[in-house]
Amino acid sequence: MVRSLLRPGSDTTGSQKEHLEDPLFTRSIGRALDVLSAFHKSEQPLSLSEIAQSAQIDRSAAQRIVHTLRRLGYIRRDEHGRGFLPDIRILDHTLDYLRLNPLVRRATPVLLELRRNVRERVDLSLFDDLRVVYAARMQSKRETFHATLVGHSVPTYCSSGGRAILSQLESSEVDDIIDRSDRTPLTPRTLTEPATIRDKVAEARDKGYALTLEEILIGEIAIGVALPGPDGKPAGAIHLAGSLSDWKPEDFVTRFAPLISEAAMDITR
Amino acid sequence: MVRSLLRPGSDTTGSQKEHLEDPLFTRSIGRALDVLSAFHKSEQPLSLSEIAQSAQIDRSAAQRIVHTLRRLGYIRRDEHGRGFLPDIRILDHTLDYLRLNPLVRRATPVLLELRRNVRERVDLSLFDDLRVVYAARMQSKRETFHATLVGHSVPTYCSSGGRAILSQLESSEVDDIIDRSDRTPLTPRTLTEPATIRDKVAEARDKGYALTLEEILIGEIAIGVALPGPDGKPAGAIHLAGSLSDWKPEDFVTRFAPLISEAAMDITR
DNA sequence: GCAAGCGTATCGTTCAGCGATACAGAAAAA
């Protein structure tokens, strides 16, 4: 299966060669966004040389591109002296994406309503091939730093929302996604065997929701339901996550499965 | 006062001429980001011609740039046929910005802790000249769609966080910001007179926090405290917002002023 | 029916981006 759009992680080597063939492709733009994407792999401010290396361009190009992105407000210097960081204009585009995304628009009010009746964490995630990206997060009492950030993503194959999404796809697509996924376990309880995952997906198809136990985070239980896009294919999912120290799995399901299914119905209309 | 970085809204006419002088400025990048910024002013999918018009380029350029951004995953077609929308790769950069922003890193755990002890909305906003941009939001029970989105911004001069930030600036800078702000009132109670605003800012400087009553949203009371960056100048603010149907202003202040001040101290270390 | 919009494709000209080169300042190594 050929994917038409590049995804993070997949573009490190392939991009240049792919674009050589494309007469409409504007290389400067690709390079500029490669520069911005250099930060994906970093936990610290990046120097010009590091950016150049990461974006596979020379220092001169990095200099000019960084200069430009800086003037435009997408990159700034780190206050403590050395290196560069992404700057705030990024968030303007974030807002555009979220505001204009039809699923986010429809789901947010329902999720807020759901959150009113529930003390656990409620999330909306968007389907993006091998991963599922958090677009809206409504925290519970107990959260970590990472769990609060928009843009965070988890693998499709082992998350509750992802499994729910898989359950609405053709089995060939499911196999394809499982196959292409990097299935290094995130916790000791992450299911990585294709056959086991397929079973769980089938179970989700039967029940209408997917349940995961500590597959991404120790101590976490999560239930997810897929949301269809206009073509009928799943475009995202909503999920509800709680702590195993508060809930027996059965109780979690009997309490929340109806609520989250109803919320999904409301969103689908 | 000259601003070195462009800000949204300020770049519609000035950008081209400004950049003509700059030999290091890579125009293609500017054009590409102008295309992405076309969505700032839109509530719907945009056609190529609309994008061209908004970015002040011809249809051919818009075509090539949109094509490129599409291949890279930053723009997609609307599912219902016509027009284009921002695509999900935007969120990867959102995550980079938030993860790497030192203030967000330091503030988030404290805000989560604060949110545990408080039933009202808690926010972190970042100072960006005339506006203040929401970077992290922790909802209360009662929220609207807009109030949940990262990237949303409010004017500095009339928001609680913005006033708190102003109270930490030189009075010449305060005057400059008030002067350059578009002060069309957002509600009947928005304060727009420079003298009145300066008074409120002085009051915030005295008390250590800023209080606003229905200046942005009817029925809302908000209290804000500034957060200093490494150079001592304010880089953002935290705020706490409640409903006037739940709180008398005096009670709101006596209850939350100590909590939010302490949280700000914790963040500042 | 024609008109006007959409998104897409092609191609020769030219000017904008490339990348080699140089420089000042601050760390890090000697």
Place this chain on the structure above:
DNA sequence: TTTTTCTGTATCGCTGAACGATACGCTTGC
């Protein structure tokens, strides 16, 4: 200390990549 090696910044001639005019097939609306 001096030397080296990083920073980030600035300059400039060459050339190939982006420009923009032009054309096309489709759908939508009059």
